[in-house]
Amino acid sequence: MRKSRVWYKKLAVHIMQMALYNAYVLHRYAGQRGTFLEFQEEVIKYFLFGDQEGGSASTSGSEATSRIVPGQHFPGVVPQTASKGRSQKRCRVCSKNGIRKDTIHHCETCPEKPGLCMKDCFRIYHTSLDF
Known part of the structure; x- marks a missing residue:
């Protein structure tokens, strides 16, 4: 050393x-x-x-199952803040796969409001138990 x-x-x-x-x-x-x-x-x-x-600290058993119920989760745009003109969040699915990707979309219904890409990540996050 x-x-x-x-x-x-x-x-x-x-x-x-x-x-x-x-x-x-x-x-x-x-x-x-x-x-x-x-x-x-x-x-x-x-x-x-x-x-x-x-x-997993963010999802207990009941939260994970409520996250997967179809038809109850809708994408939204991350609200702007005073310091940033266009706010972004890191995509939860991409970051778990080792890819750094920022997005302006998030799930408005989930309690922690995770950032999710609109391409496939929104569907993957709400249909898989691994998140």
Whole structure:
């Protein structure tokens, strides 16, 4: 590792990694299986999303099923703000697939009002359980 003025950040990351590895060793000692990478992902999901099933903070079981009911969701245009003349949101489906795409459309009916492209993303988001 290189010397820098922010050595304390590297030290903090190193200490966190050591603590996480020690927790992984105890996890394995308790009889659980899996790799260290899988264990890290589980811990990160727990910290980000809490103790919810499926690892998604934005959609619980009833919200996911209400999102998929056809004929109840309609696209709308993202409202303009004072600072921006034309507001945009990042497309939820494209960003999950690793593509950065901004759109001016969103679903007005969904509680979190996700940004969605009008081509196929609106249909995919409202027919698939993975979002």
